[in-house]
Amino acid sequence: MATELSPARPRLRQRLWAFYDSDLVWSFRHSPMAILSAALLAIVAFTSLFAAWLMPQNPFDITQLYLDKANLPPIWIAGGQMPYLLGTDLQGRDILSAIVYGSRISLIIGVASVALSMTIGVLVGLMAGYVGGALDNFLMRIGDAVMSIPTLLVAILISAIFRGMLPVDYRDAAAPLILVVALSLTSWVVYARMIRAATMVEAGKEYVLAARIIRVPRRRIILHHILPNVLTAALVTATLNLGLAVLAEATLSFLGVGMPSAQPSLGTLIRIGNQFFFSGTWWIVLFPALQLTLIILAVNLLGDWLRDALNPKLK
């Protein structure tokens, strides 16, 4: 065993060093904005991952809510109480806990919808680009049609249709799934167009020709030979689109066609807080709004940096 492990270790260290020394990491280390954004996202991800241990209460467990602690202001304003750092809402929910639990839902839906739309887009792009002909034309016209309708409208309608088809009891439970599907069905086209163009380039190269000559099955050529060569571009776009996905989810939830109040995302929290605006309890709406803005800004700044860092023209 030991003899097997020992050569692996220096290799790992070498690999880590090579990674640290690579262009990408170098440019990351020299971009304060990228470091700041990454740190912020890391904190958000960490807190939402370990929310159950870090937060003073689970805001959706009714046994932990106390009505006499309702509508408390943030701690730095007279009347604020520990441990409710950012105050509480009408039902005595701790705002900070609600934000952290809400960020978790927002991030999960954002990442899931980006992953699903990338998968759909990559598959469609590979098929359209490699097979070509009528199939290509058909798939791309569908893509054009999807792109010709404002995304938000389609997402609202898709989630309204799914909700209408489901029995009332299942609507809340299925809400995250409906959101992921609605967001993915409206955003796969970007990936499909990009992968299609890249696939067409790859399909003409010699290694694909060689594979075809020795009669590798078409599916294997597409998935094992072409896919690895076109995937990087899709992954970069996915990072860039994560901010958009989080924003779209928040917007749908804010409009009342997204996450229900029982399991609120940041958008739902803002919608709820918006109703208590005029009673002077501004903290219910302000802090979730700030958190949402910070997350989207951080993702966008990171995406901006990544695009520049990977753009060979700028070097």
Added chain:
Amino acid sequence: MLLLIIKRMANAIFVILAVSLLAFTIFKFLGDPVQLMLNPQATQQERDQLTERLGLNDPVPVQFAKFVFNAARGEFGMSYRNQMPVMEVIAERFPATFELVLVSSILALVIGLPLGVFAAIRGGTVMARVFHLISMIGVSVPAFVIGILLILVFSIELKWLPAFGRGKVVDLGFWTTGFLTPSGRAALVMPSISLALFQISFIMRLVTAEMLEVLRTDFIRFAKARGLKARAIYFRHGLRNCMMPVVTMTGMLIGDLIAFTLVTEIVFQWPGMGFLFVQSVQYVDIPVMAAYLMIVCCIFITINLIVDLIYVVVDPRVDQLVRGGGNGH
């Protein structure tokens, strides 16, 4: 060229048909209109009569054809919620949305263009970086967050401006306008600023990118060599030459604009079409939903078609590009 125009038109018609199919799907899958329109005590005979009258016994393709035919004539039936013809309900809301979009777009152009030019001229300096960051923030802050912040500061804390509604409007018969009364103008301030902010960021980024390209060209160098004033160089020679891509990019902007208008209308409870749409989604008022979708998409597709055609007429290179099948950035 003619081939391309025909191709584009065919594409647009295909897309409109696809949208009507989507709108039709809502009709088919969201609730039963017979149940929604009759009271619960209705007899089976009444139900059958209404089903027959609404044409729900026809085969589905026939229903779809009827739907498209009626939609083309602006017939979307009656709103379930307030029992008025759908087109009337929407026409009543249209002026509010139009005035909001008009004011915010003018604001955005007046502010966004000079800022974009400025950021391009000062490329690489600290100011340009600050501008870049600000426009990044402008793109990242959700529309409803901007609206909520504005209301918090100017309505609730300072009590300067109304937080919702359209104020007092003047009815001109075919049009209601908020421009003519003080309360109407005051109500317009915050929604239009909130809607303009995102457009400003968009226009600014676009103009900056285009200007940087144009400023590298020879005729700008010669203009400088001729000793022209800076303002003439940048605005008359530079900006004018990047207007074409900017104008054509508005096609992209329109889609976002529709979405942002919808959200802004919700935040400020602005009685426009977007507000109507979200309400109709909540009340499952299907004819209104379908009509809004069709109208907005037709506007969107028509503008994009016009923009595409202008582009082709002005820039012959596009013709080649489109024939080559390129469609990405």
